[in-house]
Amino acid sequence: MPRDKKLKVILCWHMHQPEYRRLSSGDFALPWTYLHALKDYADMAWHLENQPGAKAVFNFVPVLLDQLSDYGRQFDTGTFRDPLLAALALPDLKVLGPAEREHILHSCFRANFEHMVNPFPAYRRLHDFYRMVTEDGKNHLQYLSNQYFADLLVWYHLAWTGESVRRSYEEVARLLAKGSQFTPADRHALLRVLGEVIKGIIPRYRQLAEQGHVELSSTPYYHPILPLLQDLGVARESLDAPLPQAPRYPGGDARAAWHIEAALASHQDYFGRAPVGMWPAEGGVSDATLALLAKHRLRWAATGEGVLANSLRAAGDDPLPARHEYLYHPYRIQAGEQSIVCFFRDDRLSDQIGFEYAKWFGRDAVSHFVGALEDIWRHTRQQDDPVVSIILDGENAWEYYPYNGYYFLSDLYKTLAEHPHLELSTFAEYLAGGPDPAALPSLSHVVAGSWVYGTFSTWIGSPEKNRAWDLLCAAKEAFDHASATGLIGPAELTPALHQLAICEGSDWFWWFGDYNPADTVHDFDALYREDLSNLYRLLKLQPPEALRHAISTGQGHPAAGGTMRRASDS
Structure with a gap:
């Protein structure tokens, strides 16, 4: 490899808010x-x-x-x-x-x-x-x-x-x-x-x-955790934990495909072109999810470093080599006749921006961050087309920074844009000008997980989260029965399908748990039960008594008010 070859640096900012509108009235419950x-x-x-x-x-x-x-x-x-x-x-x-x-x-x-x-x-x-x-x-x-x-x-x-x-x-x-x-x-x-x-x-x-300054990517429509929609049991690939009473989410594969197809159509409408890749909600991946993304002609997906570590260990790489030997290149995942390229987040650097640099003087934070990238460049100079993927929440971190991160971000972009050994890039640009995907190292099996801890513990496995899944599974069974038996007609099916899709979003499960702040848990708990109740009413059914009672009450004080998570506890 030429000694002057640059290290590609991809900054991916995830912009997400769940559905705050009440479908019954159109009013916004939260601002x-x-x-x-x-x-x-x-x-x-x-x-x-x-x-x-x-x-x-x-x-x-x-x-x-x-x-x-x-x-x-x-x-x-x-x-x-x-x-x-x-x-x-x-x-x-x-x-x-x-x-x-x-x-x-x-x-x-x-x-x-x-x-x-x-x-x-x-x-x-x-x-x-x-x-x-x-x-x-x-x-x-x-x-x-x-x-x-x-x-x-x-x-x-x-x-x-x-x-x-x-x-x-x-x-x-x-x-x-x-x-x-x-x-x-x-x-x-x-x-x-x-x-x-x-x-x-x-x-x-x-x-x-x-203008070529940014790549715009998408996520399945209402931000569901696709692997769990497809198979609740897949959570146990990365964590031994209790699961909901329901064995599966009914018709989950079809629902996962619906969210992908709806997202592709939406992205085309808003931005005039289809996305090249997707960040699956919360970086949630499994073999089945990546196969589904590949089937829909998406060229890349991305997830967390913990998923890669779990997958390499499952393939026999235990103990793992040094991070610079396996983390700083994407992997090809073959899914039937299609394949997809998967990028893996550098958890340490992403969490530095999300949780640590807000406490630093802006220029010092940028110097520290760039120094870490320079160290990666030195360690990967003999590798073909190394790339660092920095992926994090693009909206919630900045209120913890002075001046909304203005000085940190201004200096960060300027320093990286002018750096002799680092080059800002995008996932699509990397694939267009980088290695042949067929020449990339491959993973025959991806251990199902997310960017948080490499598991799905943020969304399933605790009593409150499992109860929320059981309520959703019961509502989906009612939806399937009502549509199959003609209880609702075509005109009524559309709003019911819309309401179901909202209920499938990940955010409800994210907030359930006593480690989250009480006010926010109350807001999301009430809105989730209201959405499920409205789904039953759209199906011409009486909402179950269980939806009258809170699922979860928070009492914690997590970092960033619970809106963000670190990738690991260490």
């Missing part, structure tokens, strides 16, 4: 999609737009794109189905009732205090006053004026604007400087900015892809 659009999706696009030499992969889950598009229509019509946006748009806050005011109070301090509340004295004063008037636990609404609620709504949305938005919109800078006593005109001016930012997200990423 996280549009808030992350203002802060993270906008900022992440800005960095690529302003660093010509940078490249990255952005993985968009279709249900996220649907919700962004929905919000765009709400701004166009001025009719908001999200309660916080609806309140911000009101001409006069006097019309807010007690329940609406309580909802605003409950919602508008849900942000990282250190980086999103504390830096703004006026916002911090609103928080301090709220704490003071609620100390006795009663009658606090009588102390809070309409002006208090106006200021709180404005500050919550200002705090959720990204650093690029604050630097690009004079109206945002003006409101930040004003600080208090916001008028209806101020609120409506802010609303116009929010609409412009949110409506611009999908076109901006599409343009970046057309």
